[in-house]
Structures are given as structure tokens and as C-alpha cells.
Amino acid sequence: MYAFLHDRARVLHGLGERLRSDGALVIITPTAGNTPEERRGIALDEDEIALVRSGWETTERHDADGLAVLILRGPCHADAVAVEKGPTAGRALSGALAVVADASGRVLLGRSRHGMLELPGGKNEPGEDFARAAVRELVEETGLVAGPEDAHVLSLLLDACHGVPRITAVVRITAWTGVLANGxxxxxxxxxxxDLHALACAGPVFTPAAHALACVWSGIIPGLPPVTAYPLAVGQPPVPG
Structure with missing residues (x-):
């Protein structure tokens, strides 16, 4: 069943919280390398298997007949902590992050190849304002489509990354269409x-993303490093959740 779940991190977190101290979660899945292309949707590739195994105290993997048997033990969560990527070659950084929620009030986050959770977003292009940058990055990264009129800049955050000044625009997306994909x-x-209540134990979160989430939902991730915030969106539509 695991390959058919859309919100795998949420389900694993919930199951991990319900295990006894000596309990184990076992996932048996076909592997993509042993599955015909037309049936690849029923299988997990190696990247997905690595994501399944992250966050547990101990994991075991056994392979047999094209199947991977994963045995997971220990709590499936870690305290949220703000982390940075590697140093940049630029003299200053500016970008926009899109904060998007679904009808259930859950926030959209991606597990990046840097091993952390991130919001959709990135650097704005020359001459591109923050709202349009957030909308562009959202569709490029996730397949979700929003218009500039649905993108509201809530705040500008000022901090530094490895000594380089950084400005991050927090952009709240209030309407969107499309099907979630990994672009x-x-x-x-x-x-x-x-789920918002699970973010406090979500593990590593990219520092600007953690600050952006805190701009929308105050206190959602505790113990963040210092940042200077300049709220902008006075009178904008209220944020659900």
C-alpha cells in the first residue's frame, strides 16, 4: 500500500508516534529496478527508499525476489532545527518563498537533495518582483499554478548566510490549481x-523556510536563529489555519 500514499511523511510520522517502545514498522515494496516500466507506479525507487529510512533510530533492509523489506524501529521524528546549505559565491542573496496550504490547512514542503525540508521558491530573476518569482518557482518545482494576484508578500526577512547578506520575501499563495508533481x-x-502540528518534530528545515513558516504561523517551529522581519501585507486576506 505504501507506494500509493500521497502524504508518505505524514503517514510514517503518525505510525511512528503510535509504535510501542520495542515496536517495528515493516514495509514490503517492489523496487523500481525490478518492475516493468508500465507498472512502475506500484514500486519505490532507491531515492524513495532512502526517504522511508530517514528519521528512524535503526533500519534494516532485506532484498528478495525483486522486493525490498524495510524494518523500521524508533520514533519517526526529530526536533525541527533550522539549517543552512553550503556557502554561496554571491555578494548578496535575494529570493522569494511561497507558503501554500491545501483545503485541510496542511502546508506544502519538499524534501530536498540537501536532506532538509524546503518551501517552493528561489532567487528572483533580474527585473522580477517577489510575487512573480514565487509564482514562477511554484509551478516549476511543484506543478501548482497561481496567478500574481493570488501571491501576497507578507514580509521581508533579513539575515545572513555564511556571512553573505540575504533578503527573503515571504509570499502567501491564497489560490492555486493543478496537480502536485515533482518538477x-x-x-x-x-x-x-x-500537518502544522507535526512541524515541530520535522527534522532539518532550511532556515529561510523555517522563518517564513513562522511569519505565517507564529511559534510553529521553536528556537529559530535571529532574523529581522519587515511585515508588509497590511490588510491582505486572512491566513487560514
Whole structure:
């Protein structure tokens, strides 16, 4: 059943919280390398298997007859902590992050190849404002489509990354269409909708994304490093959730 779940991180987190101290979760799945192309949707590839095994105290893998047997033990969560990527060659950084929620109030986050959770977003192109940058990055990375009129800049965040000044625009997306997909698999392993109450134990979160989430839902991730925030969106539509 696991290959057919859309919100795998949420389900694993919930199951991990319900295990006894000596309990184990066992997942048996076909592997993509042993599955015909037309049936690949029933199988997990190696990147997905690595995501399944992350966050557990101990994991075992056994392979037999084209199947992977994963045995997971220990709590499936870790305290959320803000982390950075490697140093940049630029003299300054500016970009926009899109905060998107579904009808159930869950927020969209991607598990990046850097081993952390991130919001959709990235650097704005020359002459591109923050709202349009957030909308562009959203469709490029996730397949979800929003118009500039649905993108509201809530705040500008000022901090530094490895000594380089950084400005991040927090852009709230209030309406969108489309089907969630992974448009840049070289950068992200998977996009999922995350329950807000689970974010405090979501493990590593990219620092600007953690600050952006806190702009929308105050206190959602505790213990964040310092940042200077300049709220902008006075009188904009209220944020659900």
C-alpha cells in the first residue's frame, strides 16, 4: 500500500508516534529496478527508499525476489532545527518563498537533495518582483499554478548566510490549481503536504523556510536563529489555519 500514499511523511510520522517502545514498522515494496516500466507506479525507487529510512533510530533492509523489506524501529521524528546549505559565491542573496496550504490547512514542503525540508521558491530573476518569482518557482518545482494576484508578500526577512547578506520575501499563495508533481527531481526527492502540528518534530528545515513558516504561523517551529522581519501585507486576506 505504501507506494500509493500521497502524504508518505505524514503517514510514517503518525505510525511512528503510535509504535510501542520495542515496536517495528515493516514495509514490503517492489523496487523500481525490478518492475516493468508500465507498472512502475506500484514500486519505490532507491531515492524513495532512502526517504522511508530517514528519521528512524535503526533500519534494516532485506532484498528478495525483486522486493525490498524495510524494518523500521524508533520514533519517526526529530526536533525541527533550522539549517543552512553550503556557502554561496554571491555578494548578496535575494529570493522569494511561497507558503501554500491545501483545503485541510496542511502546508506544502519538499524534501530536498540537501536532506532538509524546503518551501517552493528561489532567487528572483533580474527585473522580477517577489510575487512573480514565487509564482514562477511554484509551478516549476511543484506543478501548482497561481496567478500574481493570488501571491501576497507578507514580509521581508533579513539575515545572513555564511556571512553573505540575504533578503527573503515571504509570499502567501491564497489560490492555486493543478496537480502536485515533482518538477525538479534533481533538486527534490518529493513534495508533500505537512500537518502544522507535526512541524515541530520535522527534522532539518532550511532556515529561510523555517522563518517564513513562522511569519505565517507564529511559534510553529521553536528556537529559530535571529532574523529581522519587515511585515508588509497590511490588510491582505486572512491566513487560514
Amino acid at each position: 525538479e527531481p534533481q533538486l527534490f526527492g518529493r513534495w508533500e503536504w505537512y
